[in-house]
Amino acid sequence: MLQSSADKxxxxxxxxxxxxxxxxxxxxxxxxxxxxxxxxxQYGEFFSLNYKLTKRIYFITFIYNKG
Structure with missing residues (x-):
């Protein structure tokens, strides 16, 4: 009895x-x-943000150079 309870x-x-x-x-x-x-x-967000920023910067410089 004792053995079985110990096993359990x-x-x-x-x-x-x-x-x-x-x-x-x-x-x-x-x-x-x-x-x-x-x-x-996080990386996806970071890269998309960077991409948007660079696009905007390019656009601004493009307008600036034209003007």
Whole structure:
């Protein structure tokens, strides 16, 4: 009786540890994806902003040179 209850407790602990490991893996994956998408979005925004700015600067210089 004592042995079986100890085994049960051990099994529960093992299951908990496995579950926690899985959860950690999932959260790591999710965090990685979130960081990746955030970086992608940030860089995308940055480049589009830069592109718009450079276009505007070119346009202004073009008008200025014409005038």
């Amino acid at each position: 407790a051990c099994n529960v602990l093992v299951k908990k540890v496995r579950y926690l490991k899985d959860v950690r893996k999932i959260t790591k994956m999710m965090n990685g994806k979130l960081i990746y998408s955030w970086l992608k979005w």
